[in-house]
Amino acid sequence: MKKAFTSDGVGAIAQTNHLGPYTLTRLLEKKLVASKARVVTVASVTHRTTVMADARAFLTDWRSGYYEHSKLANVLFAYELQRRLGNRGVTSCAADPGGVRSHIWDSSPMFKSGWKKAMIDFFYSPPVDGCQGVVHAATVDWNADRKSANGTPVMPADDLRYYSRGLFTSPLLCNLDGYRGKGFSSGQQAKGLVWGLSTLFTSLWDWPLRKLSGGLLASTTKPVRSATQTYDAKLAAELWEASAEVAKLPVAPQV
Numbered sequence: 570m571k572k573a574f575t576s577d578g579v580g581a582i583a584q585t586n587h588l589g590p591y592t593l594t595r596l597l598e599k600k601l602v603a604s605k606a607r608v609v610t611v612a613s614v615t616h617r618t619t620v621m622a623d624a625r626a627f628l629t630d631w632r633s634g635y636y637e638h639s640k641l642a643n644v645l646f647a648y649e650l651q652r653r654l655g656n657r658g659v660t661s662c663a664a665d666p667g668g669v670r671s672h673i674w675d676s677s678p679m680f681k682s683g684w685k686k687a688m689i690d691f692f693y694s695p696p697v698d699g700c701q702g703v704v705h706a707a708t709v710d711w712n713a714d715r716k717s718a719n720g721t722p723v724m725p726a727d728d729l730r731y732y733s734r735g736l737f738t739s740p741l742l743c744n745l746d747g748y749r750g751k752g753f754s755s756g757q758q759a760k761g762l763v764w765g766l767s768t769l770f771t772s773l774w775d776w777p778l779r780k781l782s783g784g785l786l787a788s789t790t791k792p793v794r795s796a797t798q799t800y801d802a803k804l805a806a807e808l809w810e811a812s813a814e815v816a817k818l819p820v821a822p823q824v
């Protein structure tokens with residue numbers, strides 16, 4: 570997406586991918602509580618490739634990898650909604666659809682044509698398959714899906730859920746963070762490299778494996794660990810508050 574800002578000074582990607590869905594969800598709070606709704610925020614494996622230094626600056630400072638920042642914001646928002654409305658019967662989670670040959674690539678200068686487009690058309694799943702993980706996250710029995718062993722949560726928190734499907738649930742991909750930016754130690758850089766290679770393999774073989782095995786392999790959707798920073802409650806609260814300010818909404822849920 571070319572560099573653009575709203576009249577409030579919000580980056581177009583932050584507005585489309587985070588602030589728009591944030592505002593809609595906040596305006597629906599009363600109805601969500603009344604119907605004990607499930608809210609699924611569609612994130613992406615790319616949320617693992619970045620870190621957010623400042624929630625407020627995310628909204629207004631255009632940066633390299635802005636899409637990835639917006640997907641990190643999606644997970645932070647999904648978890649913060651669960652913290653704020655979970656005790657009122659709403660359930661909120663994030664979900665990763667995997668690699669899908671949807672219309673999203675058509676407007677990307679890098680992927681809309683040539684061999685990269687051909688790779689996506691060949692290796693990525695059709696939308697009817699890509700939506701399966703999201704539908705699962707929206708409909709799975711929340712209480713039956715708790716992931717605890719002997720009463721101890723396996724994930725950093727039982728109720729903060731990020732759903733992935735097929736090869737995207739691999740431990741290599743879910744337990745290493747993919748970030749390899751400046752200021753990171755060589756050990757972290759190495760982990761990021763292993764993560765990158767594992768993700769490349771995953772995104773190219775997830776759908777073919779499902780298709781070739783007739784759905785026997787790489788079809789399960791389950792809650793997995795999201796990137797370390799997504800569990801930062803202080804950052805999530807800051808993002809919620811900064812978003813409320815820009816969207817001219819009260820910080821406290823209106824229920």
Ligand SMILES: NC(=O)c1ccc[n+]([C@@H]2O[C@H](COP(=O)([O-])OP(=O)(O)OC[C@H]3O[C@@H](n4cnc5c(N)ncnc54)[C@H](OP(=O)(O)O)[C@@H]3O)[C@@H](O)[C@H]2O)c1
Nearest residue numbers: 585586611612613614665666667668669670671672673674
């Ligand atoms: N495709 C993948 O491999 C993949 C992987 C990971 C995550 N995701 C996530 O999946 C979600 C859905 O994407 P998709 O792959 O299904 O792509 P898609 O088919 O292109 O859907 C994107 C949707 O966003 C809408 N949209 C785009 N720009 C907008 C704007 N400025 N204002 C309002 N609406 C706008 C589009 O509306 P119009 O139809 O009106 O243009 C479209 O309905 C996204 O959150 C994406 O980040 C996709």
